[in-house]
Amino acid sequence: MTSTKVLLIEDDPMVREVNRQFIERVEGFTVIDMSGNGVDGISKIKALKPDLVLMDIFMPEQDGIETLRKIRNENLPVDVIAVTAANDIQTIQKILHLGVYDYIMKPFTFERMQQTLKNFDRFKRMTNSVNDVTQKELDEMIHHFREGEAPLDTSLEDIVDLPKGFNRTTLEKVLNYIKQTKNGASADDVASNIGVARVTARRYLDFLEKQKLIKVDVHYGGIGRPINHYYI
Incomplete structure (x- = not known):
């Protein structure tokens, strides 16, 4: 190259x-x-x-x-x-x-x-690599995304040092699960789907959010505390 x-x-x-x-x-x-x-x-x-x-x-x-x-x-x-x-x-x-x-x-x-x-x-x-482009292809070039997919820069390759007690494989599982969800996921969703404790899922999600690999939104339902939903 x-x-x-x-x-x-x-x-x-x-x-x-x-x-x-x-x-x-x-x-x-x-x-x-x-x-x-x-x-x-x-x-x-x-x-x-x-x-x-x-x-x-x-x-x-x-x-x-x-x-x-x-x-x-x-x-x-x-x-x-x-x-x-x-x-x-x-x-x-x-x-x-x-x-x-x-x-x-x-x-x-x-x-x-x-x-x-x-x-x-x-x-x-x-x-x-191209002469003419569609709007979708131009969006991908300029904004680094494809419809229905995660942004192209949502990877862990640039994260060298993890916090004490963190496991890279678990971090990858958490990020990959969030990538697959269309409407976001809570810490409970992540915990039950990848097989970790809720508090562990929350720590990993918060870390990914601080790294700007995912975003967090607060969902207010009926009775009870608001729930954080994480998404790409």
């Missing part, structure tokens, strides 16, 4: 190196060069023709916003992910209006970078 060529545009040498190491830990991505400002970055985009640019916003000589404008005005065929400490909504809106694939705020974890790159890889593979 062809590796995705990445150009890093970041003025801080230490951050640049951390970003490079993060990117190259993700299978299928290679950093082909690095730049310390937007002026040099534009030149390298034209010369090296990367598939993807990871770019800071606050940089000397030419900041990320102006660099993005030039990339778009000159119709340079490259995708851009903003990696920046900028967290004010005006700056965020400007960057999003200029068509970045994603926006990662500093400081960030390897897992956050990894998820973005995996999503980008999935998106490019899907768009490169």
